[in-house]
Amino acid sequence: MDSVTVFAPATVSNVACGFDVLGFALDTPGDEVTARFAPAAGVRIDEILNDAGRLPRDAAKNTAGVAAQALLARVGDRRGVALTIRKGLPLSSGLGGSAASAVAAVVAVDALVGSRLPLDALLACAFEGERLGAGSAHADNIAPCLYGGFVLVRSADPPDIVRLPVPADLAAVVVHPDLEIETAKARALLGTDVPLADAIRQWANLGAFVDALHRGDFDLLSRALVDTIAEPRRAPLLPGLAAIKQAAADAGALGCSLSGSGPSLFALCRGLDAAHRVARAMTDAVRRSVPGDPQTFVSAIAPRGARVVSPCVS
Numbered sequence: 192m193d194s195v196t197v198f199a200p201a202t203v204s205n206v207a208c209g210f211d212v213l214g215f216a217l218d219t220p221g222d223e224v225t226a227r228f229a230p231a232a233g234v235r236i237d238e239i240l241n242d243a244g245r246l247p248r249d250a251a252k253n254t255a256g257v258a259a260q261a262l263l264a265r266v267g268d269r270r271g272v273a274l275t276i277r278k279g280l281p282l283s284s285g286l287g288g289s290a291a292s293a294v295a296a297v298v299a300v301d302a303l304v305g306s307r308l309p310l311d312a313l314l315a316c317a318f319e320g321e322r323l324g325a326g327s328a329h330a331d332n333i334a335p336c337l338y339g340g341f342v343l344v345r346s347a348d349p350p351d352i353v354r355l356p357v358p359a360d361l362a363a364v365v366v367h368p369d370l371e372i373e374t375a376k377a378r379a380l381l382g383t384d385v386p387l388a389d390a391i392r393q394w395a396n397l398g399a400f401v402d403a404l405h406r407g408d409f410d411l412l413s414r415a416l417v418d419t420i421a422e423p424r425r426a427p428l429l430p431g432l433a434a435i436k437q438a439a440a441d442a443g444a445l446g447c448s449l450s451g452s453g454p455s456l457f458a459l460c461r462g463l464d465a466a467h468r469v470a471r472a473m474t475d476a477v478r479r480s481v482p483g484d485p486q487t488f489v490s491a492i493a494p495r496g497a498r499v500v501s502p503c504v505s
Contacts, residue, residue, distance in 0.1 A: 192302070192303060192305075192502055193227060193228065194225055194226065194227035194228075194303070194502075195225065195226050195227075195299045195300075195302040195303045195499055195501075195502050196223055196224070196225040196299065196499070196500050196501040196502075197223065197224055197225075197226075197295045197296075197298045197299040197302070197497055197498065197499050197500065198221050198222075198223050198295065198497065198498055198500045199221050199222050199223075199224070199290075199291040199292070199294040199295035199298070199336050199337075199496070199497035200216045200217050200218065200219070200220075200221040200291065200336060200339075200493050200496065200497070201216070201217045201219070201220050201221055201279075201280055201286040201287055201288075201291065201365070201488075202214050202215065202216050202217065202286065202287035202290060202291070202331075202332045202335045202336045203215055203217070203286070203287075203335075203363065203365065203450045203451065203457045204287060204331035204332045204335075204450070204451040205331065205418065205421060205448070205449070205450075205451060206400070206416075206448070206457075207396070207400075207415075207416040207417055207418040207422070207446060207448035208393055208396035208397045208399075208400050208415055208416060208417060208418060209331070209343070209397050209400065210393070210418065210420050210421045211329045211331055211344070212331055212343055212344045212345070212397070213331060213341070213342075213343055213344075213397065213400070214287075214331040214332055214334060214335040214341070214342055214344070215335050215340065215341045215342070215357075215363070215492050215493075216335040216336060216338075216339050216340060216492065216493040216495075216496055217363060217365065217488065217490040217492070217493055218490045218491055218492075218493045219488065219490055220279045220280055220286075220488060221279050221280065221291055221295075222276065222277065222278055222279050222280055222288065222291040222292050222295050223276075223277040223279065223295060223500070224255055224274055224275070224276050224277070224292060224295035224296045224299050225274065225275040225277075225299065226259065226272055226273070226274055226296065226299035226300045226302075226303045227272070227273050227303070228270060228271060228272060228273075228303070229271035229272055229273040230271055231271045232269050232270065232271050233250070233260065233263075233271055233272075234250040234256050234259045234260045234263065234271075234272050234273075234274065235250055235256075235271070235272075235273050235274070236248050236249075236250050236253055236255070236256055236273070236274050236275075236276065237273045237274065237275050238275045238276070239253075239275075239276045239278065240275070240276065240277045240278065241277060241278040241279070242276075242278045242282065245282060246276075246278075246282075250274070252323070253276075253292075253320075253323075254289045254290075254292050254293045254296075254320035254321065254323050255274055255276050255292040255293055255295065255296035255320060256274065256296070256320075257293070257319050257320040257323050258292075258293035258294070258296045258297045258316055258317045258319055258320030258321075259272060259274060259296040259297065259299075259300045259320075261297075261315075261316040261317075261319040261320070262297050262300050262301060262306070262308070262313070262316040263300065263304070265308070265312065265315075265316055266304065266306040266308070268304045268306070270304065272300055272303065272304075274296060274299075276292055276295075276296075278292070279291075281367055281371075281486065282371060283371035283372055283373050283374070284367050284371070284450075284454065284455050285367075285372065285374075285449065285450040285451035285452050285453045285454060285455040286365065286367065286450060286451070286455050287332035287333075287335075287336055287451065289320070289321055289323075289332075289374075290317070290321050290332035290333040290336050291332075291336055291497075292320070293317040293318075293319075293320030293321050293333060294313075294317045294333055294336040294337045294496070294497045295497055296317075296320065297313050297316045297317045297320075297337075298313060298337070298497045298498075298499070299499070301313060302499055302502065310337060310338060310352075311349075311350040311352070313337060314330065314333060314334060314337055314350045314352065315348070315349075315350055317333045317336075317337060318330060318333060318347060318348065318350075321333045329344070329347060330344045330347035330350070330352075331344050331451075332451065334347075334350075334352050335496065336496055336497060337496045337497055338352060338354060338496045339493050339494050339495040339496035340354060340355065340356075340357050340492060340493070340494055340496075341354070341355040341356070341357055341404060341492065342354055342355060343355055343401065355401060355404050355405070356404050356405055357404070357492045357494070358403075358404060358407035358409070358412075359407070360461055360462050361409075361459060361460075361461065361491075361492055362459070362460045362461075362462060362463045362465070362466040362489065362490065362491055362492070363457055363458070363459055363460070363466065363489075363490050363491070363492060364439075364444070364457065364458040364460060364466050364469050364470045364473060364487070364488070364489055364490075365450060365455055365456070365457045365487070365488045365490070366435075366455065366456050366470070366473045366474055366477050366485050366486070366487050366488075367454065367455040367485055367486040367487075367488075368429070368454045368455070368456075368477050368480075368481040368483070368485045369481060369482065369483025369484055369485060370429070370454040370481055370483070371454065372425075372428050372429075372452055372453045372454045373452075374451070374452045378452065380424045380425055380428075381420070381421060381424050381425075382424070385420055389419040389420055390419075390420070392417075392419045393418070393419045393420050396415040396416075396417050396419075397415070399411055399414065399415040400412060400415035400416065403415060409445060409461050412445055412446070412459070413445040413446055415446075416445060416446025416447075416448065416459065417446070418448050418449075421449070421452075422448055422449055425449060425452065425453055428453055428454065429449070429453050429454050429456075429480075429481075430480045430481055431476065431477070431479065431480025431481065432449075432456075432480075434476055434479070434480060435447070435456060435473055435476040435477055435480065436448070436456075437476075438472040438473055438475065438476035439456075439458045439469050439472060439473050439476075441472065442465075442468045442469040442471070442472035442473070443460065443461075443465045443468055443469060444458040444459065444460055444465075444469045444473075445458070445459045445460060445461060446458065446459055447469075447473070454481075456473065456477075458473060463489065463491070466489045467489055470487050470489050473487070474487045
């Protein structure tokens with residue numbers, strides 16, 4: 192096998208009540224990484240597409256490059272690998288862009304060198320890239336990106352990922368305003384202390400949400416989609432957040448909140464028909480609050496995470 196191309200999906204993290212521990216994968220959009228053997232040892236980046244030249248070409252400073260090197264080091268492979276990265280996710284969008292590139296690179300290099308590492312080992316390697324890209328160590332984007340579906344990150348290091356059921360007919364809407372919010376800056380707004388009452392309510396909502404997924408209880412799921420910790424502190428970063436959430440609710444969304452650190456917003460809906468109605472309402476509300484054209488995605492919850500899409504053999 193001379194080269195491997197892997198698609199890694201966008202992800203929604205936090206999911207309102209699950210700050211830093213809950214996430215899910217979308218069918219689309221996503222990033223692609225192609226890995227091929229190179230003459231010199233180590234990892235190099237040949238090309239990055241669709242980033243307007245903003246991402247580092249130095250593999251040691253790029254999330255995909257760092258993750259790929261971590262995998263080679265883990266398996267003791269000294270061969271050289273060259274990467275081509277195709278960004279399908281907007282930068283600083285709250286859709287797990289750094290995670291998608293890191294996961295795609297790890298899965299591609301794993302397939303290229305034939306190491307066939309288990310998912311928890313792949314996660315640990317991708318985690319090194321995500322640590323660089325996000326500025327902190329958390330796995331609520333890389334875990335769903337790799338595993339697919341809904342996941343709960345009980346522990347990132349060592350990996351302990353709980354895969355959660357996805358109720359039939361659950362769909363997602365994601366709207367990305369024409370705006371960027373850097374993850375590190377958004378995290379800085381959170382501080383280090385949480386009022387006990389807020390923490391108790393968040394724990395209760397997270398427990399209820401997990402139970403709702405297991406039982407397919409959409410009413411309970413809707414009641415649990417409340418963030419008492421991150422969203423109130425990050426709300427000033429996104430103009431019109433309250434109005435956008437109200438528009439989603441009025442159109443039939445089960446709940447709506449920031450995707451990760453924002454500025455993207457997600458809504459969960461019962462069925463794709465409802466999701467399309469919610470998508471129109473949210474997009475209109477975003478246009479009224481934020482200049483520029485938003486990007487809107489309607490998707491089922493992806494049952495699979497990153498996957499090989501084109502192995503090439505000479």
